[in-house]
Amino acid sequence: MKGSPTKTICFFNSNKAWGGGEKWHYSTAMELKRRGYNTILVTNLRSELRTKGVSAGLNVYSFLIGNLSFLNPFKLLVLFFFFKTKNVDTIIMNLPADLKSAGIAARLAGVKNIMYRRGMPHPLRSTWLNRFLFQKVLTKVIVNSEEIGRSLSAGNESWFPKDKMVLVYNGVDTQARIDTSKILYQKKNNEFVIGNAGRLTSQKGQKHLIEMAENLKSQGVKFHVLIAGEGELRSSLVEMIKAKNLQEEVTLLGHVNDIAAFMNSLDLFVFPSHFEGSANTLIETLFYQKPIVAFNVSSNPEIIQHNVNGLLAKAFDSVDLTKCVVELMNSPQLREEFVKNGENIVKEKFDNQKILEVVENMIV
Numbered sequence: 311m312k313g314s315p316t317k318t319i320c321f322f323n324s325n326k327a328w329g330g331g332e333k334w335h336y337s338t339a340m341e342l343k344r345r346g347y348n349t350i351l352v353t354n355l356r357s358e359l360r361t362k363g364v365s366a367g368l369n370v371y372s373f374l375i376g377n378l379s380f381l382n383p384f385k386l387l388v389l390f391f392f393f394k395t396k397n398v399d400t401i402i403m404n405l406p407a408d409l410k411s412a413g414i415a416a417r418l419a420g421v422k423n424i425m426y427r428r429g430m431p432h433p434l435r436s437t438w439l440n441r442f443l444f445q446k447v448l449t450k451v452i453v454n455s456e457e458i459g460r461s462l463s464a465g466n467e468s469w470f471p472k473d474k475m476v477l478v479y480n481g482v483d484t485q486a487r488i489d490t491s492k493i494l495y496q497k498k499n500n501e502f503v504i505g506n507a508g509r510l511t512s513q514k515g516q517k518h519l520i521e522m523a524e525n526l527k528s529q530g531v532k533f534h535v536l537i538a539g540e541g542e543l544r545s546s547l548v549e550m551i552k553a554k555n556l557q558e559e560v561t562l563l564g565h566v567n568d569i570a571a572f573m574n575s576l577d578l579f580v581f582p583s584h585f586e587g588s589a590n591t592l593i594e595t596l597f598y599q600k601p602i603v604a605f606n607v608s609s610n611p612e613i614i615q616h617n618v619n620g621l622l623a624k625a626f627d628s629v630d631l632t633k634c635v636v637e638l639m640n641s642p643q644l645r646e647e648f649v650k651n652g653e654n655i656v657k658e659k660f661d662n663q664k665i666l667e668v669v670e671n672m673i674v
Contacts, residue, residue: 319349321350321402326354335402339368340368350368355372375412399422403425417446425449425452426452427478428462430586431608434470450476455612457608479660494536502532502578504533508539508581510544513583514583514584517550521631522631523559525632538572583605587608602652607626618655619655622634
C-alpha cells in the first residue's frame with residue numbers, strides 16, 4: 311500500500327559536504343514523508359544535510375562511517391540493531407562507504423529493499439567486494455543518468471546486474487512559481503549578461519568562461535559574465551581574470567542565496583563542466599526559462615538537446631564555446647525557441663512528482 315505508515319524508509323548519507331546527492335536525499339525524504347511514509351535520515355554528525363533534516367522535523371540519526379568501517383564487526387552490529395529496532399523496510403544509500411557498511415548490515419538485518427544511488431559517472435572496479443555487493447546485497451541500483459549506467463557496467467558486463475538498475479532523473483517542482491520581481495545585477499549600456507553557477511573547482515570548468523570572455527572582448531562584444539559559487543579555485547580564477555584584464559567584464563559573486571534573482575539577471579547560462587552525473591543546475595536553469603550553452607560531454611546531452619533547447623559546444627573547446635554563445639547572442643528568436651522547448655522538456659522528463667512515482671514504485 312502506497313503511503314503506508316508501517317513502511318520505514320531510511321535515507322543513509324554519511325557525506326559531510328552538501329551536493330546533488332545530499333539535496334536528492336533530503337528532498338526525496340521530505341516528499342515521501344508528505345506522502346505518508348515513515349522516513350528516517352542517517353547523516354554525518356557535522357553535515358548540512360543533518361542540519362536541514364533536523365530543522366525540517368525529520369527523524370535524523372548520525373553514525374561515523376569510513377571507507378573501512380565494514381571491517382569493524384562492532385560497527386556492523388550497531389547498524390544491524392539500528393535497522394532491526396527501527397523496522398527499516400527500505401534503505402537508500404549514497405556513498406560507496408555507506409554501501410559497504412550499511413548495505414551489509416541491512417542485508418544481515420533482513421531489510422527488504424536495499425538500494426544504492428549512484429550520482430557520478432565514475433568507473434566501477436571489478437573487485438570481489440563490488441561483485442558481492444552488487445550481486446548479493448543490493449536489490450536496486452539507482453542511477454540519475456544513462457551515462458552513469460554506462461560507467462557502472464563498462465568493463466563489468468560479465469557480472470554487473472543490469473536488471474537491478476533503475477533510471478531516476480533529478481527533478482524540479484514544476485508547479486512552483488518563479489519569482490521574477492528581483493534581479494541581482496543591473497545591466498549597463500545594454501550589455502549581454504552571461505551567467506554560471508557552481509563550485510569553483512576544476513570539474514566545473516570556470517576557466518573556460520574566462521577564456522570565452524577574453525574571446526568575446528577581442529571581438530568587441532558588449533557583455534558581462536556573472537559566476538556564482540565558492541571553491542578552492544577562487545584565488546586562481548581571480549588571478550586569471552586579472553592576467554587577462556577582464557575585471558570589468560567578469561564578476562565572481564561568491565555564494566548566492568537568491569537563485570531566482572540571479573537567474574532573472576541573465577540573458578544566457580553557460581555551463582562548461584567537464585563531467586556530471588545529472589546536472590541539477592541545467593535542469594533548474596531550464597525551469598527558470600533561460601537558454602543554455604554547455605559542453606557536449608557526460609550526461610549533458612540527456613538534458614540539453616542540441617538545437618532544440620540549447621547548444622552543445624565541442625568538449626573543453628573554449629573557441630567553440632564562444633562561437634555558440636555569439637550565435638545565441640545574435641538570435642533572440644532562437645533563444646526564445648530554446649526556452650519554450652526547455653520548459654516542455656522539464657515538464658515531460660524532469661517533473662518531481664513523476665520522478666517520485668518511480669521511486670515510490672520501487673519501495674511498495
